Amino acid sequence: MKKSAQLYRMATDDHICPFGLKSKDLLEREGFTVDDQLLTSRAETDKFKEKHSIETTPQTFIDDKRIGGYDDLRDYFNKPQAAQEGTTYTPIIAIFSVTFLLSIAFALTSSQQLLSMHTVELFVALTMAVLAIQKLQDLFTFSNSFITYDLVAMKNVRYAYVYPFLEAYVGIAMIANLPAYSVAPISLFIGSVGAISVIKAVYIDNRELKCACVGGDSNVPLGFISLTENLFMIAAGIWMFIK
Structure with a gap:
């Protein structure tokens, strides 16, 4: 059965969300067909966030269930956090x-x-x-x-x-x-x-x-x-x- 996901990410003339692109890449690497929904204006983005009572984009939905942003998506696939945390050499x-x-x-x-x-x-x-x-x-x-x-x-x-x-x-x-x-x-x-x-x-x-x-x-x-x-x-x- 083919796996599919819906991704809502911000992509305006002034700003392309990097975490949206990373979410899309991660989903595709995990074998998902991505329904890539672009939020092309600040007003459209705000309306989307208000509708789902969320504060940030991107947002991924799998089987009509909201997974969340990029970090949440990594958690969903049992992957470690991408950002460097704490002390490091x-x-x-x-x-x-x-x-x-x-x-x-x-x-x-x-x-x-x-x-x-x-x-x-x-x-x-x-x-x-x-x-x-x-x-x-x-x-x-x-x-x-x-x-x-x-x-x-x-x-x-x-x-x-x-x-x-x-x-x-x-x-x-x-x-x-x-x-x-x-x-x-x-x-x-x-x-x-x-x-x-x-x-x-x-x-x-x-x-x-x-x-x-x-x-x-x-x-x-x-x-x-x-x-x-x-x-x-x-x-x-x-x-x-x-x-």
Whole structure:
């Protein structure tokens, strides 16, 4: 027996509901023929919501029974919630994985050994640059999170606005192979302050904070990952002087 469902979703000249499209896709992947009812104006949408005593669209009906919105539809099919909830390391895993693969790719194109100090240098530099980009997307939000645990930023809020630029400079300068004296001191300073700040906030004061390492609106918990970022910068600074 062919399965069918009715879907009411908003699709006006100004707005196409993303959850309506996702509901349609989910239904089709579950083998349903979708009777796709478009609500093409705000007035039509409001009238539909008033009729069914609901507050949001899209709405799915199966066998004349209202299932609900996109989240309700996922529950109906016993699927986990799609939105990320709570703390997560996903942003960091994504950044570290891509920058590692990029460093391998650069090593391949430059005829370097795949696993060499040059590859490690590239990985650290690229990671720092990408993490800086994450922070620079919204300096205000980043600073709001950063000043709650960084010891220097607590005393001088402006440091929170400068920090991402310093991190980006170190990453770019490492790739450009600029003289160590112009890069290493900065890397050592921001890395050392950052490491001490994380150790104090997390391991001494036992505070539960979100890490600003991938931007101020992330759900990455402050702790090992942020400490690793700072240790990278310390190691990079020391290596530049040794090299």
